[in-house]
Each structure stands twice: as structure tokens, then as C-alpha cells.
Amino acid sequence: MIRYLKKSKLFSGFDDESLEGMLTAVSMKSVTKGEIIFYEKDPAPAFFIVGTGKVKIFKISPEGKEQILMIASEGDSFAEAALFGGGKYPATSQAMTDGKLLVIHRDRFISIIERDPAIALNLIARLSHLLHKLNKLVEELSLSDINTRLAHYFINIVEEKNLSENDPILITLSEKKTVLASQLGTIPETLSRSFKKLSKEKVIAVNGADVTVVDLDKLYKFAGE
Amino acid sequence: MIRYLKKSKLFSGFDDESLEGMLTAVSMKSVTKGEIIFYEKDPAPAFFIVGTGKVKIFKISPEGKEQILMIASEGDSFAEAALFGGGKYPATSQAMTDGKLLVIHRDRFISIIERDPAIALNLIARLSHLLHKLNKLVEELSLSDINTRLAHYFINIVEEKNLSENDPILITLSEKKTVLASQLGTIPETLSRSFKKLSKEKVIAVNGADVTVVDLDKLYKFAGE
DNA sequence: CGGAACGTTGACATATATCAAAGGGAGTGG
């Protein structure tokens, strides 16, 4: 388990001694593809770190439309915030693949951070980061149309790659387009049209899950920057 | 300043000694109605607590549409998350009235919480609460229509009042309808129509800023619960 | 009193969701 803790964004950087102190609060859970880890509004006695596999956290409307809040991959933690707020999970979580999760139990974890401010600071940083991302999601949902959101999505990926001048910019989508639609707050049909629009405008070229950014300047213009 | 710290949600419950230790990190700032406290993307050397007055935090689209993220009243803190994330403010903040703010300076505050885990825990709780609220906002923006959002808005107010059976349910809007529109992620015209719709359906009765909930069951039905 | 901000209403434009259909691609079983 220590190995997974070290790989996690929340606890990397701590020495073995601190991490062993953590172990009293941690257990392990295997999940299979499609398994629901928790439902929205379930009581929240623990939060999670992904050891292996991939998990989606999402909300669902009465009509069945789904809004993905995040996709957690190896090393990501999720549902940390549930420990302190109302004590209920604010969204539903489902395994997208088979995998292993670290389960961090609430009460024991709290007594640990009461003693170790460094862990508390890490948690604070992590929560801040989440706030930042949600902030951005709100902004996009309420102020941008879909083409803009899709352009932003590509820009984020491109900027993370920090590749050198004049490299061809090839992106392979890490999710099915259906899933991407739900992340962007829309439905597959609309997303498909948005892809078509950006293609027709010669901003990107699409071939299945492979997207090439043809005109980066135009991409930024679409994103409104 | 201690007085204001005590009134704040973030630091209430601490004894005078802890609070005096805080003072090295705090200063005071007066603002006048309409004054911009910070712009989105400004570097963030501090966060704030409202001593007196009212402040709105919002995003704005290239076309000028405004999405209010929160309205901070006396005792509320805002922009806490900016201290840790990218070090930039994620939104713009403007005084809605004249008022006084406590300014909590980043570096000194961080060294304080490194020493005082209790303050760190409070901050964590606060950030969790913010996450919870943003979560809800995302849900509503992406999964609900305006009538539903307005119904939710009233339900939240009614539930906070926890009044006894058979009381008449009278709500006086605390914000101008223009502002409410921006909080709900829409524009005044659309909000006006939503008010009209709920009135016509005999769910509420509206008289200027006074709203009476006529049929609570129907209100819940509109909110989809 | 008069002007500015707010609120409402109507006609209209537009983005996005919905519904229905059809075309691939990957995997499965015969």
C-alpha cells in the first residue's frame, strides 16, 4: 500500500515514516468495471485514492443526462471533500475499468492530520486545486458554447504537452467521445457536430480518436482568447 | 480586528490567544461600493474576510455575461483557494456596498497554519464546503432548466428557515432580481419569465421582492424531487 | 422633478436537446 500512497498526488513527497503512520487509516478495495463505488448522498466514511484503473465521478439528472465531474486515474484521489462537508458523497462514483483503490477512513485520517500539519497542507492544496477546476467548469458551462469548450479542452491538452515549436500536434483522445461529451456538459450528438464544425473550419483534423491540431492560432481564437 | 475574526466563520471558536497570533497576518481594507477588489488572474497574495458590507465574486464572458460564484456577506471569507492553487485569483471580486475587509496575507498565514493544525482543519472544512456548493452549481447549470433552478433556490431558503407547520412561507429576496439572475446562470429577462411561470402555476406569488410560497409540494415537484 | 437603474414584455434568433435512423468497428459464436 505504501507504494500506492507514494504514487498518489496527495501523499507523494512524504518519507516512509509518515506514510507508515498513515497505514492505520488505509485499507484496500478491488473494483470491477462498471461497479458503483458509492452513490450520491450515501454517507461518506472514507475517501479514495486510485491505485490502478480509472474511476468516473458524476452527477445524473432525473431525465438521465450525466455530467462527469472528474475522471480519476492512478494516483488521483477523489471524494476528499465529502469527509468534512455534510458527510455525504456529493456525486456518484463508478469504476470505468477493473482496478484497486486505497480507502482512507475518515476518523483515523482526521486524527492523523491533527498531528501532522504537513499532510493538512497537502490536503489544502489538493482541495484548492479541485476548487480551481470546478470553478473553470462552472465558467465554461455558464459562459461558453460547446465549440468554445471543446477548443479549451484541446488547448489544455496541448499546453500540458509543452512540445517544441513546429511539432505536429497530435492528440489521441483518452476517452470515448460519449464520455467526453459528458465531461463537457453535453451529449454525443452535439459533440459530434462540434467536431465537425472545428474540422470544417480547418482548426483540427479528426480521424477516429486521433485529432490533429492544424491551426493553433485559430484554435485559440475559437476559445476566445 | 479580533472582533471581526471572531465573527468570521473561518475563525470563530478560537480563543483570543490563537487569534492574536493571527494578527501578524492580517490587515484591514476599506472599500467603497462598486470598487473592484481584484480581477480574475491577478496575482493572489492574500485572501479576505468580510467585516462589514457585501462582496460579489463572479466570472465574466467575452460577451459580457456575468456568472456570480458567490456573494460574501459579513463573516464570510473568499478567495481562500487562490492561495494554494496557481497563485492567481480565479474570478473577479467587487464590493456591492461600502464596507471593511480583513486581508489575510498568504505567506504569514501559511506559516501560522503550519504551526496550528486546528486552523488548518477549519480551513479544510471551509474549502470542503465551497467544493460542495460549487458542485451543486455545476449540477444545476448542466442538468437543470431555469424553472428548476429557481425552485431549488426557494427550497434552499425555505429549508434554512426551518419554520413550523402551516406558517405562511414568505421570502423577501435579499438580492435584486438582476443579481439573482446572474447567480442562477441566466439573464434578467429569462428569470422574469421563470417567475411568471411559477406564478401562473400557482406555486408562488410574487409582489416585487416579496415571494410567497403558495404550494410547497408543487415547489418540490418543480425542483424534481 | 428628472434621470438612471431595474423589471417586464414581445418578437425573434440561435444553440442545444430530442428523436429516429443508419453506418461502422470490435468482438463473439457458429
Place this chain on the structure above:
DNA sequence: CCACTCCCTTTGATATATGTCAACGTTCCG
């Protein structure tokens, strides 16, 4: 290897919610 199914994706026709623009009445406040 073929036929079959399942799921993803795309496309078209249509409906609907919401934004835009313009006008007007109202309230607030100097």
C-alpha cells in the same frame, strides 16, 4: 471466415429553452 450483435458515432429533421434586441413601465434616488 462469415454472420451477428452490440456499442459507438454520425447525420438529419425537429422541438425547445434560452439568449438577444427593442420597447416600455416602474421604482429608486439625487
